[in-house]
Amino acid sequence: MTVQERVAPKEDIAEVLAQIVGTSEVLISLSDRTFFATDIAKRGETAAAVVRVRDAQQLSQVVRACTDRGHIVIPRGGGFSYTGGYTPTAPGSVVIDMRPMNRIVEINTEDMYVVVEPGCTWQTLYEALKAKGVRTPYFGPMSGYHATVGGALSQGSFFLGSTQHGTTAETVLGLEVVLADGTIVKTGSGASSDDVPPYFRQYGPDATGLFLHDTGAMGFKTQAVLRLIPFPDYQAYGTFAFAGADQSARAVSAIGRSTIAAECYCWDPYFVELMAAASTGTKEDLRFLLNVVKAGSGLVDGVGAAIRIALAGRRVFSGNTFLLHVVIDDATPEGAAAKLKLVRKMALAAGGTETSPSAPRALRGTPFTDFNVPERRIKVRNLPTNSISPHSRAPAVAAACYAYLAENKNEMARLGIKCGVIFFAVGAQAMCIEPLLFWEDEQHFLHNRVDESSDLAGIEAFPQRPEATEFAFRMRDGFKAIFRKHGCLHVQVGRSYPWLETRQPATAALMTGIKDLLDPKRLMNRGSLGFGDPVT
Numbered sequence: 001m002t003v004q005e006r007v008a009p010k011e012d013i014a015e016v017l018a019q020i021v022g023t024s025e026v027l028i029s030l031s032d033r034t035f036f037a038t039d040i041a042k043r044g045e046t047a048a049a050v051v052r053v054r055d056a057q058q059l060s061q062v063v064r065a066c067t068d069r070g071h072i073v074i075p076r077g078g079g080f081s082y083t084g085g086y087t088p089t090a091p092g093s094v095v096i097d098m099r100p101m102n103r104i105v106e107i108n109t110e111d112m113y114v115v116v117e118p119g120c121t122w123q124t125l126y127e128a129l130k131a132k133g134v135r136t137p138y139f140g141p142m143s144g145y146h147a148t149v150g151g152a153l154s155q156g157s158f159f160l161g162s163t164q165h166g167t168t169a170e171t172v173l174g175l176e177v178v179l180a181d182g183t184i185v186k187t188g189s190g191a192s193s194d195d196v197p198p199y200f201r202q203y204g205p206d207a208t209g210l211f212l213h214d215t216g217a218m219g220f221k222t223q224a225v226l227r228l229i230p231f232p233d234y235q236a237y238g239t240f241a242f243a244g245a246d247q248s249a250r251a252v253s254a255i256g257r258s259t260i261a262a263e264c265y266c267w268d269p270y271f272v273e274l275m276a277a278a279s280t281g282t283k284e285d286l287r288f289l290l291n292v293v294k295a296g297s298g299l300v301d302g303v304g305a306a307i308r309i310a311l312a313g314r315r316v317f318s319g320n321t322f323l324l325h326v327v328i329d330d331a332t333p334e335g336a337a338a339k340l341k342l343v344r345k346m347a348l349a350a351g352g353t354e355t356s357p358s359a360p361r362a363l364r365g366t367p368f369t370d371f372n373v374p375e376r377r378i379k380v381r382n383l384p385t386n387s388i389s390p391h392s393r394a395p396a397v398a399a400a401c402y403a404y405l406a407e408n409k410n411e412m413a414r415l416g417i418k419c420g421v422i423f424f425a426v427g428a429q430a431m432c433i434e435p436l437l438f439w440e441d442e443q444h445f446l447h448n449r450v451d452e453s454s455d456l457a458g459i460e461a462f463p464q465r466p467e468a469t470e471f472a473f474r475m476r477d478g479f480k481a482i483f484r485k486h487g488c489l490h491v492q493v494g495r496s497y498p499w500l501e502t503r504q505p506a507t508a509a510l511m512t513g514i515k516d517l518l519d520p521k522r523l524m525n526r527g528s529l530g531f532g533d534p535v536t
Contacts, residue, residue, distance in 0.1 A: 164262045232329035236327075248322040
């Protein structure tokens with residue numbers, strides 16, 4: 001079915017919503033309803049309407065108006081889900097665009113917390129906090145130029161700061177949430193009936209965790225209270241080359257367990273090749289080196305690093321090697337240097353060879369990049385499959401992934417599908433192993449929409465390769481089976497990973513009971529976490 005053949009349902013929920021938020025805040029064009037029902041991986045059912053909300057009261061009224069009339073409601077942030085986090089699975093669904101709720105409500109540097117609305121981007125939050133000398137422990141994904149705080153809290157995001165501080169959940173002190181009937185509730189110390197600031201998470205049962213990593217299945221977040229730490233003034237960087245996946249995984253585990261590094265991640269040879277291809281010319285290289293200078297602890301340090309990288313060219317990106325990258329934060333240059341010395345010892349003991357740390361320097365120099373511009377648009381489809389494993393199982397998980405790729409190499413070559421694997425230490429206890437499949441296919445709807453404009457005719461006319469796409473999704477299912485066999489977990493559960501069905505019966509019954517108490521009609525992002533139609 002083409003995009004043009006998709007039609008809006010006859011029920012006009014848009015008129016009801018317009019009475020709450022105003023006509024201009026309700027989007028009903030086919031282009032909008034298709035775009036907002038599409039994530040990076042696939043299109044869902046075309047939404048009945050898209051509504052923008054600007055505060056908790058509006059959100060409460062919109063949710064209640066929809067659920068009273070039997071409409072599924074789905075929250076959407078920056079739009080970077082690839083697991084069906086916000087893609088409708090039934091006609092008549094209403095997608096709520098949370099991005100207008102983007103205020104930073106309070107920055108409290110005495111009690112060390114920030115109150116922020118879910119539509120605020122990580123880039124905006126990072127810059128506002130940095131100006132006051134503070135930062136959240138986890139401070140965003142690489143897509144943080146557009147990715148929102150609410151999206152990360154709903155999806156279980158990790159990256160910047162996550163080797164040392166874990167996922168978004170470890171950063172949260174409390175929440176304000178809208179339930180299916182429009183009720184607004186708070187969690188954490190801010191939920192007290194007395195005059196208590198939202199400075200602490202634990203006081204009795206931890207209700208906050210119920211609404212984290214849930215993709216809105218339990219409730220829609222309107223505010224989040226996040227921990228703050230002093231902004232680290234000094235960084236140290238390290239990059240180490242390894243000959244194989246086993247060595248690399250063991251080194252990532254050793255560094256992760258030490259809790260020394262803010263970030264520790266490894267690219268396999270395919271990603272190293274991509275980085276080599278990314279060096280496109282003098283103009284980009286100058287920007288790259290400028291970012292290195294800005295990322296230095298001081299001007300001299302940054303300039304010195306830029307000179308060393310320039311002398312090395314981009315040789316660090318060449319060869320059939322695994323590259324492990326480390327970023328260290330500290331309050332003093334001596335502390336950062338001492339930690340790097342310990343990391344270097346662990347990496348070399350695992351068989352690594354130290355090389356120029358150009359990549360981690362550049363990524364920290366510009367932690368958030370706007371990829372939603374024509375010159376940076378992805379020219380191919382990509383499909384990640386994340387996993388979280390204990391360090392003790394990570395080498396076996398990595399080996400199983402590469403064995404699976406070897407089994408399918410001929411068909412992948414025939415269809416033009418390539419795969420790279422990223423390793424990332426998440427806290428002291430776990431490692432993410434994430435294969436990403438790349439292939440050419442129709443120009444995906446999301447990739448063609450820049451600055452909120454789109455061309456449906458151009459999208460439909462783009463050459464399609466359904467055989468390659470179908471095989472890529474079968475490959476993803478194979479990776480998921482490998483991860484389940486090895487007892488791995490997942491973040492960004494959405495509709496793509498088996499959460500409810502993999503819980504022990506008593507746990508599944510408990511969580512189902514909670515879901516039905518909060519959302520008896522199963523209208524809050526139906527299908528997310530495995531919660532389908534209500535039991536009748």
